[in-house]
Amino acid sequence: xxxxxxxxxxxxxxxxxxxxxxxxxxxxxxxxxxxxxxxxxxxxxxxxxxxxxxxxxxxxxxxxxxxxxxxxxxxxxxxxxxxxxxxxxxxxxxxxxxxxxxxxxxxxxxxxxxxxxxxxxxxxxxxxxxxxxxxxxxxxxxxxxxxxxxxxxxxxxxxxxxxxxxxxxxxxxxxxxxxxxxxxxxxxxxxxxxxxxxxxxxxxxxxxxxxxxxxxxxxxxxxxxxxxxxxxxxxxxxxx
Numbered sequence: 001x002x003x004x005x006x007x008x009x010x011x012x013x014x015x016x017x018x019x020x021x022x023x024x025x026x027x028x029x030x031x032x033x034x035x036x037x038x039x040x041x042x043x044x045x046x047x048x049x050x051x052x053x054x055x056x057x058x059x060x061x062x063x064x065x066x067x068x069x070x071x072x073x074x075x076x077x078x079x080x081x082x083x084x085x086x087x088x089x090x091x092x093x094x095x096x097x098x099x100x101x102x103x104x105x106x107x108x109x110x111x112x113x114x115x116x117x118x119x120x121x122x123x124x125x126x127x128x129x130x131x132x133x134x135x136x137x138x139x140x141x142x143x144x145x146x147x148x149x150x151x152x153x154x155x156x157x158x159x160x161x162x163x164x165x166x167x168x169x170x171x172x173x174x175x176x177x178x179x180x181x182x183x184x185x186x187x188x189x190x191x192x193x194x195x196x197x198x199x200x201x202x203x204x205x206x207x208x209x210x211x212x213x214x215x216x217x218x219x220x221x222x223x224x225x226x227x228x229x230x231x232x233x234x235x236x237x238x239x240x
Contacts, residue, residue: 002119005046006030007037007063008081009056013104017050020108026115034058038066041073048118053082053093061096068097071162071179077118081106129164132211132224134202136164143202150201155180159194160202163212163222172219195220 004021008014009032018028029044031037034055041049049067053060060080067073077099082089085103093101100114129136133146141157143150152160158180163171171179173188181190199206213221 001025001027002047003027003029003044004048004050004115005037005041005044006050007034007055007060008032008050008052009054010052013081016108017111020112021115024112032056034060034063037063038070038073041067041076046076048077048079048115050079050081051098053080053084053089061093064093064098065096069178071158079111079114079118081111129161131164131167131222134164134211136161145202152198152201156194156198156201160198163220166222168221168223170215170218170221176219191220 002025004026006014006017006028008017008030011032014030014032018030021028029040029046031040035057037051051060051063055063060082064078064080067076067078078097079100079102080093080098081102081104082093083104084090084093090101090103099118102111102114127138129138135144136157137143138161143152143157143160159176162176162179173191176191177186177188195212196206199209199212202211203209211222211224213223213225215221
C-alpha cells in the first residue's frame with residue numbers, strides 16, 4: 001500500500017483528503033504543523049508528500065528544501081497544496097524541488113490523478129548497487145567487498161551510497177557536504193578524512209585506488225577502473 005504524508009494545517013481539508021485517498025487504496029499519515037515534518041518522513045518513509053506552504057509554525061518551502069538536501073529523503077515526490085496562486089510562487093515552488101504545484105481550491109479527483117501520475121513516472125532506485133567487487137544493499141544497509149561484509153559508520157555508508165549511485169560524476173567537497181552531512185558546522189576537510197577512511201576499507205590500496213578517485217583541484221568521483229588505470233590523475237573528460 002502506497003503511503004502518503006499530508007502536512008496541512010486545515011483540519012477539514014485533512015479529513016477530506018484522508019477520506020478520498022483511503023478510498024483509492026492509499027495509507028495516509030498527517031500532521032498540522034511543519035515542525036517535525038522531516039522526522040515524520042524519516043520514520044514513515046512515505047511514497048509521496050502533500051505539503052502546504054503557509055503552515056502556522058514554518059514555511060513549507062523550507063521543508064521542501066531540507067528534504068531535497070537529505071540523501072535519505074530526496075527521492076520522495078512533493079506536491080505543494082497552497083493558496084498562493086501567483087506565477088512567481090509556482091516557479092519558486094518547482095525550482096526548489098517540488099514535483100507538482102496545486103492551488104487551492106482544487107478538485108480532489110484532479111489531485112488524485114496528479115498523485116497517480118507521480119507514481120507512474122517514479123523509477124524505483126536499484127536496491128543493490130554493484131561495482132568492482134563492491135556490493136551495497138540499500139534495504140539492509142550492508143556493504144560487502146568480494147562477498148565479505150564491511151563495517152561502515154553511518155556517515156561512511158551515506159557517502160559511499162551517494163557516490164556509487166552516481167558513477168562517473170565528479171563532486172566538489174562542498175557538494176558532498178550538502179548531500180551527506182546534516183551538520184554544516186564541519187569543514188570540507190571532513191570529506192577528505194571520510195574518503196580516506198572509505199578507501200582504507202574498500203580499496204586494495206588506499207594510495208592507488210580503483211574505485212574512488214581524486215580530481216585535482218575539484219573533488220572526488222566514484223569510477224571503477226582496471227588496475228592499470230588506478231593512479232589518481234586529473235579527470236578532464238569527467239569534469240566537462
